[in-house]
Amino acid sequence: MIEAGHFAAFLALGAALAQTIFGLKGDRRWAGMSAVTGFGLMAFSFLTLVHAFAVSDFSLLLVANNSHTLKPMLYKIAGTWGNHEGSMALWALVTFAFGAAAAALMKTGRVNFEAHALGVQGFLTAGAMGYLLFASSPYLRLDPAPFQGAGLNPLLQDPALSFHPPMLYLGYVGYSFVFALAAAGMMDGRIDRVWAKEARRWSLAAFVPLTLGIALGSYWAYYELGWGGWWFWDPVENASLMPWLIGAALLHSVIVTEKRENFAAWTALLSVLAFLFSIMGAFLVRSGVLTSVHAFAVDPERGTILLFGLMVYGVLALGLFVWRGPSLKGAKPWLIVSREGALMANNIVLIVAALTVLLGTLFPLMAEAAGRTMSVGEPYFRLTFVPILAVLLVLLPVAQNWAWGKADLKQWTRWAIAGAALVAVFAALGIGIWKISLGAAFGLALGVWLIGGALWELRRRAVTLKRVFRVSPRVWGMTLAHMGIGLFIIGAVIETTERYETTVALAEGGSGEAAGWTLTLEDVRSIEGPNWYADKAVLTAVKGGVTTVLQPMKRYYPAARMPTTETAIFKTGTGDLYAALGEQRVVDGQARWVFRVYFNPLIDFVYFGVLLIGLGGCLSMVKVKR
Amino acid sequence: MRARTRRLYTFGIAAVLLLAAAGLAFMALRQNANLFYTPQTLAEKGLPKEGREVKVGGWVEPGSLTYSADGATMMFTVMDNSDADIKVAFTGIAPDLFREGQGVVAIGQFSPDGTFTARQILAKHDENYQPRELRPEAIGG
Numbered sequence: 059m060i061e062a063g064h065f066a067a068f069l070a071l072g073a074a075l076a077q078t079i080f081g082l083k084g085d086r087r088w089a090g091m092s093a094v095t096g097f098g099l100m101a102f103s104f105l106t107l108v109h110a111f112a113v114s115d116f117s118l119l120l121v122a123n124n125s126h127t128l129k130p131m132l133y134k135i136a137g138t139w140g141n142h143e144g145s146m147a148l149w150a151l152v153t154f155a156f157g158a159a160a161a162a163l164m165k166t167g168r169v170n171f172e173a174h175a176l177g178v179q180g181f182l183t184a185g186a187m188g189y190l191l192f193a194s195s196p197y198l199r200l201d202p203a204p205f206q207g208a209g210l211n212p213l214l215q216d217p218a219l220s221f222h223p224p225m226l227y228l229g230y231v232g233y234s235f236v237f238a239l240a241a242a243g244m245m246d247g248r249i250d251r252v253w254a255k256e257a258r259r260w261s262l263a264a265f266v267p268l269t270l271g272i273a274l275g276s277y278w279a280y281y282e283l284g285w286g287g288w289w290f291w292d293p294v295e296n297a298s299l300m301p302w303l304i305g306a307a308l309l310h311s312v313i314v315t316e317k318r319e320n321f322a323a324w325t326a327l328l329s330v331l332a333f334l335f336s337i338m339g340a341f342l343v344r345s346g347v348l349t350s351v352h353a354f355a356v357d358p359e360r361g362t363i364l365l366f367g368l369m370v371y372g373v374l375a376l377g378l379f380v381w382r383g384p385s386l387k388g389a390k391p392w393l394i395v396s397r398e399g400a401l402m403a404n405n406i407v408l409i410v411a412a413l414t415v416l417l418g419t420l421f422p423l424m425a426e427a428a429g430r431t432m433s434v435g436e437p438y439f440r441l442t443f444v445p446i447l448a449v450l451l452v453l454l455p456v457a458q459n460w461a462w463g464k465a466d467l468k469q470w471t472r473w474a475i476a477g478a479a480l481v482a483v484f485a486a487l488g489i490g491i492w493k494i495s496l497g498a499a500f501g502l503a504l505g506v507w508l509i510g511g512a513l514w515e516l517r518r519r520a521v522t523l524k525r526v527f528r529v530s531p532r533v534w535g536m537t538l539a540h541m542g543i544g545l546f547i548i549g550a551v552i553e554t555t556e557r558y559e560t561t562v563a564l565a566e567g568g569s570g571e572a573a574g575w576t577l578t579l580e581d582v583r584s585i586e587g588p589n590w591y592a593d594k595a596v597l598t599a600v601k602g603g604v605t606t607v608l609q610p611m612k613r614y615y616p617a618a619r620m621p622t623t624e625t626a627i628f629k630t631g632t633g634d635l636y637a638a639l640g641e642q643r644v645v646d647g648q649a650r651w652v653f654r655v656y657f658n659p660l661i662d663f664v665y666f667g668v669l670l671i672g673l674g675g676c677l678s679m680v681k682v683k684r
Numbered sequence: 685m686r687a688r689t690r691r692l693y694t695f696g697i698a699a700v701l702l703l704a705a706a707g708l709a710f711m712a713l714r715q716n717a718n719l720f721y722t723p724q725t726l727a728e729k730g731l732p733k734e735g736r737e738v739k740v741g742g743w744v745e746p747g748s749l750t751y752s753a754d755g756a757t758m759m760f761t762v763m764d765n766s767d768a769d770i771k772v773a774f775t776g777i778a779p780d781l782f783r784e785g786q787g788v789v790a791i792g793q794f795s796p797d798g799t800f801t802a803r804q805i806l807a808k809h810d811e812n813y814q815p816r817e818l819r820p821e822a823i824g825g
Contacts, residue, residue, distance in 0.1 A: 284777070394693065406698050410705045417709050432719065433739065435791075441712035446705055561776045563755025621780040640777030645755040652755065654777045 060118055063106030064197035067147075070099035070154065071191060074184040077157060081177020086169045089176040090161030096183065097151075097158035104138075104151045107196055111138045117203035120144060120196045126209035126617045128589035136220035137210045142360070143196035145223055149340070150186040152224075152231040157183055160235055160260070166252050174242035175235070182234045185367055193363050209617030212590070218278040222271055226298060229268025230336035233301065233329075236260050236308070240329035241375060244382040249326050254316035257329060259679055261312060264332075265305045266675040272298050273668040284623035284638035286559055286656040288664055289550075291439045296419040297339035303412035304332045307405040314401050315388060318462060321402070322388025323379070328405070330375040335412070337368045342419070395465050400457035407450040414442040451504060451547065452477075454540065455511020459518055480507055494556055501551025508544030512537045535678030542670030549663025553633075558657040563643060563650040573657035575601040575635060577608075582639075582651055590615045592624070595639045595651060599628065610639040610653070633659035724766035731794050740770055740800050741789040749784055762788060762800075774802040 073096030081089035107120075111134050116122040124141045125134060133140075139148045157179040164172045190196070213219075239257045243249045275295070280288040289295060308328040314321045341364040392398040418434045425432040456473045481503045488499025516537040520526040562570035564579040571577070580596040592613040599606050611624035628635040640652035719732060720739045732738050740762060748761035756775050763769040772790050782788065782805065790802035 394697075402694070406701060410701055413702075414705055414709050418713075421713060434713065435737075437737070438709075438712040442705065442709045445708070561756040563751075623780070638777060641782075643751050643755050643758075645751045645753070650755040652777050 059106050060110055060115070060197055060199070063103040064195075066099045066103040066106075067187065067191060067197070070096045070103060070150075071184060071187040073099060074154070074180050074187050077180030078177050078184055079180075081173050081175070081180050083177075084170045084173045086173040086176070089173050089180065093154065093157035093161045093176055093180065093183075096180075097154040100151045100154045100187075104147055107144060107147060108135055108138045111135060111144075114207065115203075116205070116207050117199055117201070118196075119198040119200040122200050122204050122207045124210050125207040126589060127206065128617070129210065129215065130588055132217065132220055133210060133215045136214075139223050140210050140214045143190075143194050145227075146186070146190050146194050147196050148224060149227055149231060150183065150190050152227050153179070153183045153186045153234055156231060156235040160238075164256060166256050168246065168248075168252065171242050171246040171248070171253070174245050175238045178238035178241045179235055182238065182371070185371075189363060189367065193360055207617075209589070209615065212613065212615040212618050212620050212622045213282060215615075216278055216282055218274050219282075222274040222278060225267045225271030225274055227271075229264050229266075229271050229305075230301065230339065232260065232264025232267065233305065233333040233336045236264060236329045237333035237371075237375065240326045241378055244326055244378050244386070247382065247385060247387075249315060249322035249386050249388055250319050251316055254312050254319075254325065257325070258309070258312045258316060259681075261305065261308050261329075261332075262675050262679045265302075265309060266672050266679075268298070268302055268305060269668060269672045269675065272302060273665060273672075277665060280661070281625050281627060281636075282623070284625050284654065286557065286636060286638075286654070286658060288553070288661065291418070291434075291436050293419050293422075294343050296415050297342045300412050300415050300419075301332055301335040301339055303408050303415070304328060304335050307408040307412075308332050310401045310404045310408075314398055318390070318398060319388040320390045320392060320398060322386045323383045324402075324405070326383065326386070327379060330379060334368065334372050334375070337364070337371065341365055341368055393464050395460065395467060397460045397462045397465065400453075400460050400465075403453070403457070404450060407446060411443055411446045411450075414446060415439070418442070448504065451508060451543065454543075455507060455514065458511070458515050458540075477507060480510075494552070498551055498555040501555070502548055505544045505546075505548030505551070508547060509541050510544075512540035512544065515540075530682055531677045531680040532682075535674040535676070535680075537674070538677065539671045539674030542667045542672075542674060544667070545663045545670060546667030549660045549665075549667055552660040553658050553664060556659050560655055561652060562655060563645065563652045565648050565650045568650070570653075572653075572655035573635065575599045575655075575657075577637075577653070577655065579651060585611075587613070589617060590622075593639065595653070597626070597637060597653070599635060599637075604630070606635070608635070608637045610637045612639045612641075629662070633657055634661050721770070722764045722766075723762060723768035723770050724764055726770060726798075727766060727768035731796070731798065734796060735793060737791065737793055737803075739789055739791050740772065740802075741787070742770070744782070744784045744786055744788050745769065746784045760784070762790070771799045772802055773799060774805050776805070779805055 073092045077089050077092035077096060080092055110118045110121050111125055112131065114121065114125055114127045114134065120141065120143050124144070125137045129137065137144075139145045157176060160179065161176055164175070166172060236257060239253070239260060240249075243253045243257070275298070276288050279285075279290065308325065311321050311325045311328055315325045341361065392402075418438050422433050456470070481500065484499045484503035484506070485496060488494045488502060489496065516526055516529065516533065517523060519533050520529045558573045560572045562572060562577065564570055564577070566579055566581050569576055569578040576599070578598045578600075580598055582593050582595045585592050585594050590613045592611045594609055594611045597608040597610070599608055606628045608626035608628060610626040613622045613624055614620075615622065623638050625636055625638045634657070636656040636658055638654045640654060643650050643652055720741060721732075722740075722742050742762040742764040745761040745763045750759050751757065752759070757773055758778060759771065759773045761769050762772055774790065789806040790800060791804045791806070792800055792802035794800050
């Protein structure tokens with residue numbers, strides 16, 4: 059079975075090379091056929107891997123190292139991509155998938171351009187396949203086969219995390235096709251309206267899963283790590299945030315290219331950068347240069363190969379850019395106070411924000427190269443990333459109604475008054491009634507400003523209130539996405555500034571106070587799951603007339619010889635009451651269990667906001683026939 | 685305005701923004717990049733500026749772990765190959781693989797009397813993962 063899969067993977071590599079050659083020669087039809095064939099072959103090959111995991115075929119080295127018979131089926135299957143080699147196979151498969159989808163869906167009427175795009179995609183696919191087959195093969199046999207496997211890292215045995223890598227990869231790899239489009243557009247010498255229409259849709263096809271993938275990872279970290287927070291500025295989180303920021307910039311600049319045939323070279327450059335940052339993310343995560351939970355395949359040699367690949371793609375693409383960029387037509391003069399100016403400002407701020415993240419992520423590496431051990435944590439990002447982005451978001455509602463060409467600023471006093479009033483109201487409410495910090499009140503005001511601004515813009519586009527449901531899905535997409543950012547800001551700011559956390563150590567039958575709740579430890583019992591056993595605490599939480607039972611767990615996975623934390627969360631309506639169980643301590647001869655208890659206000663706004671951004675992105679993709 | 689002048693303006697604005705960001709980043713890094721102390725480096729260099737967040741690393745001295753009366757705070761001693769040690773207090777759940785005699789990294793602040801109040805404790809995460817600072821060559825194990 060696996061041998062057939064291995065063989066199919068070699069054939070798929072052949073198909074990718076054929077796709078490259080046919081594509082670059084300008085043969086759209088055969089390049090497309092190669093892409094579809096390659097996708098079929100690789101899908102078959104990948105399924106043989108999934109099958110080996112599903113039936114626990116330990117004669118396969120990868121399965122023996124990463125699976126276990128007692129795992130639930132979902133985690134056996136998800137285990138296929140829960141390791142380095144398997145995740146690279148998924149990467150290669152998704153690269154093929156984008157090629158095949160593009161072959162089926164692209165309709166620009168430009169045969170040469172489309173062929174070239176498929177060719178470049180074929181080149182990227184061949185790179186991924188070459189890496190998979192020659193540097194990171196998942197098809198290796200193990201003889202004699204062991205009786206039992208080593209199991210999957212228990213932290214990864216979680217529903218959200220089963221789908222986190224495929225989502226993230228759809229995003230990362232989606233940018234490979236955006237890259238291919240940019241390269242083909244530059245070869246073709248036309249980065250214009252037609253190109254932008256195509257590129258915008260594929261950028262969204264990458265941006266939406268990337269957004270959801272990041273959110274899934276963050277949600278997992280929230281409830282699985284037991285640290286209460288949802289974003290830790292972990293280098294690996296940053297590695298996915300950077301392509302997201304570049305991707306967001308690209309989504310805005312490509313609009314200018316589509317509507318005004320302007321910013322052509324800049325849009326092409328962003329398309330290239332989005333993919334380069336995606337591979338850099340993969341490099342940072344996979345090479346083990348960063349210390350992180352994710353760095354599960356610490357192998358400097360593979361890191362070097364990925365870095366080499368990154369440089370080859372980078373040099374080729376930037377070379378093409380330097381060579382063809384100046385001859386691109388779409389570069390016209392524009393005013394700062396215009397929609398073009400506003401979107402360029404958006405781009406500059408997003409890029410600068412991405413650069414501050416890059417600096418904070420790479421700085422520890424540079425410091426280490428200089429012989430010092432350092433780390434960069436949340437305070438750095440709070441001082442750099444947050445204010446930079448805040449500037450952008452404050453201006454968003456004001457600038458998004460600026461007209462193309464030249465906007466008039468007649469209304470700026472009204473916006474200023476509205477903004478000032480909003481800040482004043484929220485400052486008064488926040489400090490006087492809600493008893494929150496001034497920063498939190500500003501955050502709330504900013505969130506409401508964004509939501510209100512998005513709705514105002516929707517109404518303006520619809521002209522009258524009655525017609526808001528007749529505006530294009532694209533305008534609705536923008537509205538929802540910008541509202542999502544507003545909700546996200548509210549959740550993020552309130553959760554970060556008003557989070558309550560405490561530690562209590564309770565004996566059985568004992569009580570403690572946390573966040574206004576009275577917690578009583580009823581008992582701690584031992585329970586067993588399919589491939590773990592656990593201590594489960596039963597905590598009764600009472601506040602006012604509300605009573606709930608929290609049952610946090612500490613699991614132990616014998617196969618991996620590793621414990622995990624299973625938090626208990628109660629949604630109160632205004633936030634999450636969240637408890638994590640710690641170790642048992644003997645204090646003055648009495649056994650006590652330690653609990654970390656949090657109240658995370660408005661945390662759902664964070665995830666709901668991100669979902670809205672994703673939904674908005676989906677709507678923006680919808681094609682409307684006029 | 686001619687196109688050239690306009691381009692100059694754009695670049696000017698971008699440059700100012702970039703410089704401001706760079707300045708901000710530089711300041712934030714100076715204040716917030718966490719320096720790493722082992723008991724030995726602490727003995728050599730002395731205490732960092734008060735209120736400055738730093739990292740402390742070494743092994744948990746066997747037999748040094750005690751708890752506060754309410755059980756919420758744990759106190760232990762971090763040692764390395766030198767004669768010096770650091771007393772650490774931490775309120776919260778110990779990481780899963782926190783053990784006496786094992787490597788540990790704590791993030792937090794020193795009090796003027798030299799004790800360390802940790803905000804976060806990192807221990808070996810699993811069999812394969814180990815904080816960089818705790819590789820044998822880093823603490824001389």
